[in-house]
Amino acid sequence: MSDANRADRPWAAFGSRLRALRRGAGLTQLQLGQLVGYHHTLISKLESGLREPPAGLADRLDPLLGSRGELAVLAGAPRPRRGTPFFPEAVGRALFAALPGGAAPGGGPPVEGGTLSCDGVPVHGTGVVGGDGPGGGRGWPVSLPDQGVICPLHASDGCAVPEPLAVLSLLKSAAALRESSDADAVHGLTALLSCLTRAAGEDLTPGVLETAERVLHLVAGWARAVDATGRLPHAQLRLAAAYAQLAGQARMSRGQTALSTVWFEHGLRWACASDDVVSQASLLGDLCTLARLDRDAESALVYAQAMGALDPRRGWVGALAHLYQARGYALRQDGPECRRHIELARRRLARLGRRDGAEAPWLTGADGLMRAESAVGGALRDLAAPGGDRATALGAVAATGASLAHLAPRLRPVRLLLTLRLADSHACAGDLEQSLDAAAGVVEQAVSSEQTTVVQEFRGLHARLTARWGDLPQVRDYRERVRDAAAVAGLP
Numbered sequence: 477m478s479d480a481n482r483a484d485r486p487w488a489a490f491g492s493r494l495r496a497l498r499r500g501a502g503l504t505q506l507q508l509g510q511l512v513g514y515h516h517t518l519i520s521k522l523e524s525g526l527r528e529p530p531a532g533l534a535d536r537l538d539p540l541l542g543s544r545g546e547l548a549v550l551a552g553a554p555r556p557r558r559g560t561p562f563f564p565e566a567v568g569r570a571l572f573a574a575l576p577g578g579a580a581p582g583g584g585p586p587v588e589g590g591t592l593s594c595d596g597v598p599v600h601g602t603g604v605v606g607g608d609g610p611g612g613g614r615g616w617p618v619s620l621p622d623q624g625v626i627c628p629l630h631a632s633d634g635c636a637v638p639e640p641l642a643v644l645s646l647l648k649s650a651a652a653l654r655e656s657s658d659a660d661a662v663h664g665l666t667a668l669l670s671c672l673t674r675a676a677g678e679d680l681t682p683g684v685l686e687t688a689e690r691v692l693h694l695v696a697g698w699a700r701a702v703d704a705t706g707r708l709p710h711a712q713l714r715l716a717a718a719y720a721q722l723a724g725q726a727r728m729s730r731g732q733t734a735l736s737t738v739w740f741e742h743g744l745r746w747a748c749a750s751d752d753v754v755s756q757a758s759l760l761g762d763l764c765t766l767a768r769l770d771r772d773a774e775s776a777l778v779y780a781q782a783m784g785a786l787d788p789r790r791g792w793v794g795a796l797a798h799l800y801q802a803r804g805y806a807l808r809q810d811g812p813e814c815r816r817h818i819e820l821a822r823r824r825l826a827r828l829g830r831r832d833g834a835e836a837p838w839l840t841g842a843d844g845l846m847r848a849e850s851a852v853g854g855a856l857r858d859l860a861a862p863g864g865d866r867a868t869a870l871g872a873v874a875a876t877g878a879s880l881a882h883l884a885p886r887l888r889p890v891r892l893l894l895t896l897r898l899a900d901s902h903a904c905a906g907d908l909e910q911s912l913d914a915a916a917g918v919v920e921q922a923v924s925s926e927q928t929t930v931v932q933e934f935r936g937l938h939a940r941l942t943a944r945w946g947d948l949p950q951v952r953d954y955r956e957r958v959r960d961a962a963a964v965a966g967l968p
Contacts, residue, residue, distance in 0.1 A: 488525035490534075490550040495523040497541040512536050515631035517751070528707050530629060531658055560706045563749070571713070571749055572700045575693060576738050616640055617667050624838045625670040626754065628714035629662050633834075637667035647690075650697050661698075662711045665691065669718055676726060679888045685726035692719040699746075713750035717743040721759055729889075731928045733766055740766070754835050757783050757793045764800045768807060769932060777804035792832040792839050795824035799851040806858040811868070814859050818852050842882045849879035850890075853897055860904045861936070869905035876901055889930065892921050896933040903940045911941065912950055919954070923961035 498508050509516040521527040534551035561568050620627040620635040627635040643664035646653050653661055676684045699712035720743030728736035740762050747755035760783040767775035784797030798821035805814040825848055833840045839847060853876030860869035876898045883891055899914035922934040945951045
């Protein structure tokens with residue numbers, strides 16, 4: 477191997493020896509990964525010399541492979557690149573560029589009387605957030621993955637997480653984070669991410685954005701510090717990508733689309749640098765949503781098609797890409813392509829396997845049905861809206877109703893959005909009474925909501941009702957109720 481190639485593969489000797497030992501033991505990369513609790517893709521990168529062995533891994537591999545400490549010696553040997561940033565200067569400037577958000581350097585998450593506060597809800601001692609017991613709706617996770625949030629280090633089941641107060645101590649300063657055990661810090665911040673993600677989905681929004689952005693600044697600084705030593709900040713970049721997605725979604729929900737775009741683009745850059753296909757797919761989906769909110773069908777389709785090209789072997793990625801393409805084609809008013817991608821998505825979803833369930837549990841079971849039918853309902857409603865195609869609108873009614881039937885009760889923002897979409901789908905079908913009945917229970921919530929997606933759904937419904945049936949008594953009553961709700965909320 478040439479010197480140039482060795483410089484690009486600083487762990488080549490370790491990787492080469494690991495491959496030889498694994499093959500000598502008759503193990504596949506998948507089997508070895510399962511034995512030591514790491515994903516097989518990490519084993520592949522280690523054998524290619526592209527990843528630094530995680531702390532302690534060589535000590536576990538040596539007795540397993542009978543190498544008598546050989547791998548530990550190779551893992552501890554000085555690297556030619558140590559002390560030099562892993563990423564070339566031009567790449568490093570892009571990865572570690574200035575970040576937006578309300579976080580001063582060294583800032584930590586909100587603290588109330590020595591207790592870590594996620595979303596404004598105190599995180600108490602063992603297994604409890606905001607008063608719910610272990611296993612409840614907002615419990616501090618005992619292990620990872622949790623709520624679909626996967627450990628960036630191991631991508632496997634059963635990673636234990638530190639107690640909340642231990643996580644609090646990590647976040648007091650950038651130095652405290654850098655001086656901690658990599659595994660403990662990654663596990664703790666991933667557990668916190670899971671709590672914040674759950675809180676955002678349940679509409680416990682105060683503090684989620686502020687906490688996510690403060691932690692994100694610390695994690696990005698941690699990644700920069702690791703990179704400066706010549707090590708690849710693999711887990712740190714994956715963690716940063718996940719926090720960037722949460723921050724971007726919170727900004728998007730507030731209507732701050734410029735800031736949300738910046739966060740999503742930072743997150744996508746970090747996910748690409750750390751080869752995190754899961755985050756790449758999710759972030760491309762968020763960019764699709766932003767484009768659709770701007771009524772930009774072409775950009776939405778570009779992002780959706782990029783998602784589909786990420787990894788054809790991952791069934792869940794393909795299914796998600798088809799759903800997003802269906803929505804893009806609906807916005808473009810291309811009915812045949814919209815329906816084709818709906819059918820392709822449903823076929824892919826019916827064939828999801830074990831790996832898909834591990835990487836995207838939110839796209840399987842009841843949650844998966846809810847998300848898929850929500851996307852189908854949105855696509856068919858968008859397709860039906862301009863021309864009032866009754867058959868297509870009734871398809872949107874059926875899909876949105878199915879989505880609501882599978883929705884977890886705690887997801888209040890999603891329930892509000894889907895209820896408005898159901899009402900609008902009835903309106904597109906020409907069924908006024910059903911539309912008003914569906915909207916009746918959520919008018920006040922819709923008027924006072926600040927969620928961008930909810931606001932857009934409500935505006936579409938309101939415009940359709942008033943334009944088509946504005947002179948009818950029941951619609952005049954509805955409009956009066958909207959005005960009263962706006963007055964109570966202090967809105968113009």
